[in-house]
């Protein structure tokens with residue numbers, strides 16, 4: 126299914142031109158318009174899914190093998206030294222385009238990016254209590 130008002134449906138299906146580096150029956154991989162680093166690209170399914178929660182399992186199973194393939198291609202062509210895979214779900218977590226996509230972000234020394242989180246300091250017993258809640 127495609128969604129009429131969705132920009133990524135149009136980009137993934139070629140209705141709007143993109144800087145495409147890879148395409149198959151299920152996905153288009155194109156350069157992010159506001160790249161964090163050189164070669165920052167997005168894996169975008171041609172079908173519409175809002176986010177990972179909504180993503181079809183058969184499509185989901187193809188995403189990581191594709192990420193690995195593109196990662197290898199970018200290493201050969203651009204020579205990255207590190208690599209971040211980022212996938213945001215829901216506005217609270219930084220998702221701005223509500224069509225599932227995975228960010229592939231090559232990293233280079235001195236690229237000025239900092240795609241990390243602030244480590245927390247759990248209180249005594251907090252991890253156990255979270256574990257109990259999840260496993261209950």
Ligand code: 5GP
Nearest residue numbers: 132155156157158159160213219220221222
């Ligand atoms: P999110 O914040 O949803 O995880 O990521 C959305 C990404 O899509 C952003 O990095 C943004 O730069 C990129 N983006 C948004 N609109 C367009 C567009 O029209 N073309 C391309 N190539 N990238 C886009």
Ligand code: ZN
Nearest residue numbers: 131134173224
């Ligand atoms: Zn869409």
